[in-house]
Amino acid sequence: MPSINLQLASYSDLFMLIAAFIYVAAFILFTLDVATSSTTIRNLESELARQRPRREMAGAGVGRPVPDTAGDHPPAAPAGRAQSGSSATAIQLNEELVNDDMDYLGTVRRPVANVAVALMVIGALLHAFAVIARGVAASRVPWGNMYEFLTTGAMLVAVVYLLFLIRKDIRFLGTFVSGLVVVMMAAATMGFPTPIAHLQPALQSPWIIIHVSVAVLASALFTLTFAMSVLQLIQHRREAAMSVEKARIRPFLRMVPPALSLENWSYRINAVGFVMWTFTLIAGAIWAEAAWGRYWGWDTKEVWTFVVWVVYAGYLHARATRGWTGERAAWLSIIGYACIVFNFTIVNTYFPGLHSYAGIPGAETAEVYR
């Protein structure tokens, strides 16, 4: 077994810390962006008022008026069904803020959020370096214990989020994502600090590369949909309340897409995540067959992986069941994620099982009765 490069490993630790602090800064800025969103919206309102003082809305619920700078606007921001009860100007304004496809609209300037995104990018680059360095230092994949699951997982959450950001304006998730990444990094470095080491024999298998990486990637996707589903529920309540009275409730949520859009997008991402989770399950079973001689044994970790799978299968079913779309489906998405978190934290640390790589050198012996 090649020696461990301790020098590189210590760089990894250092960069992990730096990345964590940068994420903290990003989190603060994202939060600031949300906190000041009413100012941002007010600025936009006055700008709109200046640009086109009086434009008739043609017909009920028709899309927004032609922007002066046609061309660089996405077409046909849909007539907000969600806002059907509110006034036409509110619709108009909301469509300047967000659209159903979560496209970048270029109407609102959010410098604070943009700096936060830039920080996330820098943080993620340093973070990626730290994770890769740890792997290189030990000549193996860097996911062999809780510290490494957490740091690699946090990196994937950040990277997946940033990749989505390239095409889609999901800055509204920034506070949650950066906050979660900070929590994961803190848990890794404070809760499970683990010096670098070789893998124990039980983990020395090509399957660790593929099984764990896809599991963590799927979890990262489910993280995004979890946040979207929570926002969907909040947004749904708000939309319902606004259709009754025109009051402005939780104005910062105007920077968040409508509930229906959140639902559709979390469905899309959940579908991808579900296929990945199915793969995780199958790859895990193949590995279990190679390691323990049975592909399925209802080990605690297996139980919870199965529970997660079934809950998300329920979610997909709910989306096709009358009366179960919308809020109920969102709840299932949230419950599914809760199970993932449980599986990753409590089960990994407190539940005994074949998957607890804590100690015992594989000297479990059969109970022999004679």
Add this chain to the structure above:
Amino acid sequence: MSHTDAPNQRQDAELPALGFTGTLRFLWVQLTSMRTALMLLLLLAVAAVPGSLFPQRPAGPGIVDDYISDNPAAGEWLDRFQMFDVYSSVWFSAIYLLLFVSLIGCVFPRAVKHAKALRSAPPRTPRLLSRLPEYGKVVLESTGPSPRDAVDQAAKILKKRGYRIQVRQEAEGNASVGAERGYVREIGNIVFHLSLIGVLAFMAAGSMLSYRGQKILVEGEGFANTLVAYDAFTPGSAFSEQKLNPFSMTLDSFEAEFDRESDTHYGQALDFTAVLGVRHGPGEPEQTTELKVNHPLDIDGVRVYLVGNGYAPEVTVRDGIGNIAFQGPVIGRAEDQVYTSLMVIKAPDSEPDQLGFVGFFLPTAYTGEDGVAISIDPELLNPELNLNSYYGDLGLDTGEPQNVYVLDTDTLTELNSRNLEAGGITLSPGESYELPEGKGSIAFDGVKRFVGLDIVYDPAKWGVGIFAVLAMLALGVSLFVRRRRVWVRGTTDPNGYTTVEYGLLARGESFGLREENVALRRQMERTWPVQAPKDADDAEGGPSTSDYKPPSGHDAHPVDIQAAMPAIHRPPESKPNTTENRPE
């Protein structure tokens, strides 16, 4: 009968006439409804949880027994509700069996229905294409083709894009084409669900045809694949002893490698290698092979796994008369990373009293200031046996099987322990110790290593694997292939220009419908001389959307869509959006 979202509506009318068959039919419709499937799925998730909270018998009956004796009141009740056998319990089985019955009742009618759909033409062209969720219209220059030719060309475009098409002649020289694609989405869904049945069926087959056993082999010892040779054996329900392959093997040596470089993980296990001599049958040549964790041996379909290892100190026990009462290696159960190994030695043949020993084997013993020895390294740097001794009745003569790793001291008298004057027994290899009161002696002769092997035969696992992978592939198809319907109609407008209208409809999720609209339109514009929209307020100059979301169920028909679509979702009358001003 196909599965339905709202069985109640259909059934309400029939309720008064419910006879016996009517009731059955009613129950069947309920069971195969989507809502029931969803409920059963959620129930299955909940029902699986207790198995992770309570110890399970299949994983370790001893742990369950301990649990019950530790929690006598709750334990008994939990046992009554099969909380220690969750995955073979009545209630868990009921849930998944109902789920699969529901699945069969749901999927087969769907398969039949889809088989019909595969053979029939795309659905008729709706009268008002502009009511579809995606709609577009182009007016051609006078040099353009006639409506009929335009429709033929549109059909060709659609065909190239993978649509199944049917061209229809309509009144007044108009024509239309109906097109559909993505039939494979539904096939994926059906195959996915059927594959789940396949997985379950082969798992059931496995529980009948398989067997698994455990064997501990000390260096130098052999094993022949017969029932008596196993330490523990779990046969499948269709097992018979003739099914055991007649192979045999010997453990030539066992090698463990520990980390000697790291400061923080000094002594962590890095590699275990067992060297085995394997014979495929009596009289066959012996082949030497290596066995490692994660890399099982395959002996004619029987798989051998390295699942444990440890030290087996060799001891000789002499009784009070001087006869050898026990001699040989004793399996030490490793308790931690440094192989602090629990030792139980029983010498039932000793006379006049039976002798028993309990204690620890320490590979590298280190005695601290408190006088207690512990192991500080997994390798044999300073091996030591620390034992207490007992005499009396070992309780083996009752004929009841006893756990060989547990010494029941209730009927025994202590001879040696730290608390007694005689003290405990401490032995290094080569040393021996005379028991007090002339009860006999014990000698520590040396140390061997042992491996714990799992020996498994499961011919059905291939079926499980193939269907699981098939399920996953079909799942991908079913989730990511897009099912679309397109209709194109060619007419002549009042000014004599050929006008082509088209509408798109998604079945199931409507993602990407707009992109398809854009792509279609671009191809049309490449094919025909299309008139530029007259002014920015041209009514239907380009693809238009409404945010109408079709019910995500698969029963969405264009007819439903039109009925369900409120007026507000009609394409806006004054939308200037053309394909051109769409950012790419």
